[in-house]
Amino acid sequence: MSIIVEGARKQFSDFVALDDVSIEVPDGSLTALLGPSGSGKSTLLRVIAGLEQPDAGRVLISGNDATAVPAQERGVGFVFQHYAAFKHMTVRDNIAFGLTIRKRSKKEVEDRVDELVGLVHLEGFTDRYPSQLSGGQRQRMALARALAVEPNVLLLDEPFGALDANVRKELRVWLRRLHDEVHVTTIFVTHDQEEAMDVAEQIVVMNDGRIEQAGKPNDLYEHPRTEFVMSFIGPVNRRGALFIRPHDLEILHVPAPQAEEAMIKRIVNLGFEARVELMLGDGQELWAQMTKDEAELLELVEGEIVFARPRRAKVFESNGEARTDELAVA
Amino acid sequence: MVVRRNAGRWGLRAFALGYLAMLLLVPLGMIFYRAFEHGFGAAWDAVTTADALHAFYLTVLIAAIAVPVNTIFGVGCALLLVRSNFRGKALLNAVIDLPFAISPVVIGLSLILVYGRFGWFGGWLFDQGIQVIFSVPGMVLATMFVSLPFVAREVVPVLHEIGDEQEQAARTLGANWWQTFRRITLPAIRWGVAYGVVLSTARALGEFGAVAVVSGRITGQTQTATIWISQAFSKFDTTGAYTGSIVLALIAVTTLLAMNIFKRKEAPR
Numbered sequence: 001m002s003i004i005v006e007g008a009r010k011q012f013s014d015f016v017a018l019d020d021v022s023i024e025v026p027d028g029s030l031t032a033l034l035g036p037s038g039s040g041k042s043t044l045l046r047v048i049a050g051l052e053q054p055d056a057g058r059v060l061i062s063g064n065d066a067t068a069v070p071a072q073e074r075g076v077g078f079v080f081q082h083y084a085a086f087k088h089m090t091v092r093d094n095i096a097f098g099l100t101i102r103k104r105s106k107k108e109v110e111d112r113v114d115e116l117v118g119l120v121h122l123e124g125f126t127d128r129y130p131s132q133l134s135g136g137q138r139q140r141m142a143l144a145r146a147l148a149v150e151p152n153v154l155l156l157d158e159p160f161g162a163l164d165a166n167v168r169k170e171l172r173v174w175l176r177r178l179h180d181e182v183h184v185t186t187i188f189v190t191h192d193q194e195e196a197m198d199v200a201e202q203i204v205v206m207n208d209g210r211i212e213q214a215g216k217p218n219d220l221y222e223h224p225r226t227e228f229v230m231s232f233i234g235p236v237n238r239r240g241a242l243f244i245r246p247h248d249l250e251i252l253h254v255p256a257p258q259a260e261e262a263m264i265k266r267i268v269n270l271g272f273e274a275r276v277e278l279m280l281g282d283g284q285e286l287w288a289q290m291t292k293d294e295a296e297l298l299e300l301v302e303g304e305i306v307f308a309r310p311r312r313a314k315v316f317e318s319n320g321e322a323r324t325d326e327l328a329v330a
Numbered sequence: 331m332v333v334r335r336n337a338g339r340w341g342l343r344a345f346a347l348g349y350l351a352m353l354l355l356v357p358l359g360m361i362f363y364r365a366f367e368h369g370f371g372a373a374w375d376a377v378t379t380a381d382a383l384h385a386f387y388l389t390v391l392i393a394a395i396a397v398p399v400n401t402i403f404g405v406g407c408a409l410l411l412v413r414s415n416f417r418g419k420a421l422l423n424a425v426i427d428l429p430f431a432i433s434p435v436v437i438g439l440s441l442i443l444v445y446g447r448f449g450w451f452g453g454w455l456f457d458q459g460i461q462v463i464f465s466v467p468g469m470v471l472a473t474m475f476v477s478l479p480f481v482a483r484e485v486v487p488v489l490h491e492i493g494d495e496q497e498q499a500a501r502t503l504g505a506n507w508w509q510t511f512r513r514i515t516l517p518a519i520r521w522g523v524a525y526g527v528v529l530s531t532a533r534a535l536g537e538f539g540a541v542a543v544v545s546g547r548i549t550g551q552t553q554t555a556t557i558w559i560s561q562a563f564s565k566f567d568t569t570g571a572y573t574g575s576i577v578l579a580l581i582a583v584t585t586l587l588a589m590n591i592f593k594r595k596e597a598p599r
Contacts, residue, residue: 051498071501078502084495088517097513098503142499149503 001062001152001185002027003048008057010043017043018054019209025187025202027062030179032196033189034232035206041189044206045155048187050074061152074153077146077184081158083138085130091117091141092126098149116144119178136167147182156188160195172199193233197221205229223324227316237286242313242325246289251276251298252307259309262286264302267295276300278308358579365572376562376570377577381550385558386577388466392541392554393534396473400530404481405523409515411482412489413497429478437475438543441468445544464546469554472540477533481526488522489515524589531585535578 003025010018017040025031033041046052048059050071058067066074086094093100095116099109117123120140130138139159146154159175160168176199179186190196196203197217205212205220205228213220213229224230230243237244252259262278265285274295276288286308290298300306315323365373376382410416411423429437445452445462452462462468496518500510516523538556545552553561555578563571 049502051502071498072504072506074502076502078499080495080499082495084499086496086499086514097500097505101504101509145499145503 002060003062003153003185003187004058004060005044005048006058006060008044008047008054008059010040010047010052010054016209018047018057021057021206021209021211023204023211023214025185028183028185029201030176030186030199031188031202031204032200033187033204033206034191034193034196035212036191036232039206040209041191041206042157045157045187045189048153049076049078049155051078075149075151077149077151077154079139079142079146079154079156079159081161083130083135083142083162085133085138085142087130090127090129091122091133094130094141095144095148097145102149112148116148119147119181120144134167135163136171139163139171143178147184151184154182154184154186156186158189158191161190168195175199197233203233205232207232223322224314225322230314230316235287235289239284239286239310239313241315242310243316244286244310244313246275246287248310248312249286249288250309250311251278251288251290251300252309253298255307256309259307262306262308264300264304264306267300267302269295278306280308361572361575364568365576368569372569373573376567377573379570381553382558382570382574384550385553385555385574388469388553389535389555389578390581392466392470392473393531395470396477396534397527397530400474400477401481401523401527403478404483404526404530405485405519407482408485408489408519409511411486413494426479426482429476434472434476434537434539434541435543438472438540441472441475441540441544445471463544464548464552466552468544469541469552472544473534473537476537476540477530480529480533481523484526484529485519485522488519492518521593524592528585528589532582535582 003023005021005023008018008021009016019040021040021044023044033044035041043052047054050059050066050069054067058065060066061074061076086097089097092113095113096109099112104112113126117126120143122137122140122144125133125137125141130141133141143156143159156175160171163171172195175188188199200217202214203217203220204214207228212232213225215223220229220233224233227243230236231238235246237246237249250259255261260280262280264276265279266277268275268277269292272292274290274292276290276295278286278288280286288308311326313325315325317323377386407422407426411419411426442463443449445455445468447453447456447461447463449463455462460467462471496514497510500514505513536556537554538560541554542557542560545554545557547553547557547561549561555574559571559574559578562568562574
């Protein structure tokens with residue numbers, strides 16, 4: 001079901017967590033709320049869930065005003081960063097919780113739990129307590145628990161934030177696949193741009209309690225509307241008013257128009273990728289990103305003087321317009 | 331070096347044990363010894379007189395009323411203090427601790443001022459045929475007052491520790507306030523509540539000062555076990571006093587054991 005938030009405001013004493021926020025999440029989509037900590041993304045998620053009441057604004061779930069509906073009647077599934085596992089209950093009882101609250105028959109509860117246990121790959125763990133599970137298993141249990149009541153909307157608050165890097169990557173892929181299977185409208189909060197790009201169909205970038213930009217992952221990367229989005233999604237170099245992606249910075253051995261003299265400080269080989277750290281004449285540092293082969297072809301040496309030229313750069317005008325300058329055609 | 335460190339450790343142990351022995355074990359041991367000085371029969375007879383039995387009955391009755399009431403109140407207060415924000419929260423927090431700070435005798439006197447026949451509320455109650463002071467209701471009140479903070483003080487830190495995410499999760503899963511409390515919060519705080527109950531019970535059984543003031547110490551009517559023991563002692567009935575003490579201690583130890591057995595049963599997690 002679709003979710004619409006209109007003009008939501010939320011203030012905690014003198015901290016403005018949400019400042020006139022409006023978003024639209026289409027039915028069945030997988031959306032990421034992306035932003036640094038304190039940007040208001042978790043508050044927005046909690047407002048949608050009904051765990052937090054907005055000071056102003058409305059929440060519409062599939063067209064119906066849900067602003068005044070208490071959390072337990074909104075039909076949302078919520079997954080917390082730290083799992084919020086019911087510690088005194090087994091995995092089975094955790095997953096069954098929403099169904100037993102709804103007084104479903106024993107048979108129905110059992111069948112549904114078995115189905116979900118299969119979906120989240122926790123077969124053989126149903127009689128364990130949360131303390132006997134790993135972090136990844138606990139989070140999968142929490143997801144099954146949220147899905148058990150067939151929610152209209154699935155909300156995940158930094159679901160992989162407390163997990164190891166490897167488990168994170170694995171669960172990311174798994175969430176993507178789960179969404180393809182279950183098709184429930186899903187919103188997840190993250191501060192990790194790579195995670196958002198990897199999983200989401202739509203990304204909403206938040207900063208300082210406001211929406212900076214919403215769109216498809218690639219659109220945000222290619223056409224950022226603000227400096228913040230440019231620097232939050234993907235790496236960036238700043239040179240005066242110019243914002244240059246490291247892969248748009250070209251290194252030449254000979255002077256050329258618009259190329260600046262620079263010294264190679266360090267070359268870092270990261271397998272397929274090479275990063276070349278440069279220092280300009282005025283002391284500013286930039287870095288260029290290229291493939292390992294490109295770097296080898298250029299025969300770069302640390303300490304060497306080279307010329308750095310942006311192929312492409314972004315300029316954000318004071319009137320709010322963003323402009324892409326194609327500075328050099330490779 | 332190792333020898334000296336060992337010596338230090340042994341010294342510390344000996345000191346701790348010696349301190350406890352002089353303060354607790356030796357006096358309690360002496361009570362045991364003196365109670366049965368004249369044989370088991372004499373001790374049995376001393377604590378099975380009608381007055382003595384009535385005193386023990388009254389003590390257990392008062393605890394049986396005061397402890398459940400304080401448990402409900404204590405859990406409610408702890409929830410208010412930890413889970414909600416309201417004006418006067420700091421005041422409530424301070425007031426709960428008052429019984430720790432005030433001498434039980436003062437508590438007893440203050441109850442007389444309010445609920446006594448010539449107190450500002452007691453006169454009206456007396457006209458309705460309810461006598462509070464020098465009667466059992468007053469003794470229950472006094473006991474509730476002195477054992478008020480235990481449950482709340484045990485539960486507050488546990489509520490802080492478990493946080494409210496489990497409760498929020500339960501709410502998003504469709505549980506209403508009561509379902510969330512009964513199925514999520516209460517199981518999570520149960521050991522805090524249990525410790526609070528044990529402490530309240532011990533305090534209620536052992537209360538002397540406040541109850542003595544409001545009871546009027548009428549033998550066979552408003553005498554609790556502690557009052558009966560002190561009276562027996564002042565009448566040089568040492569066997570009665572010491573045996574009564576042991577019975578009282580046994581009741582308290584039984585509640586502690588009962589909790590430990592429950593806990594053991596549930597333990598392997």
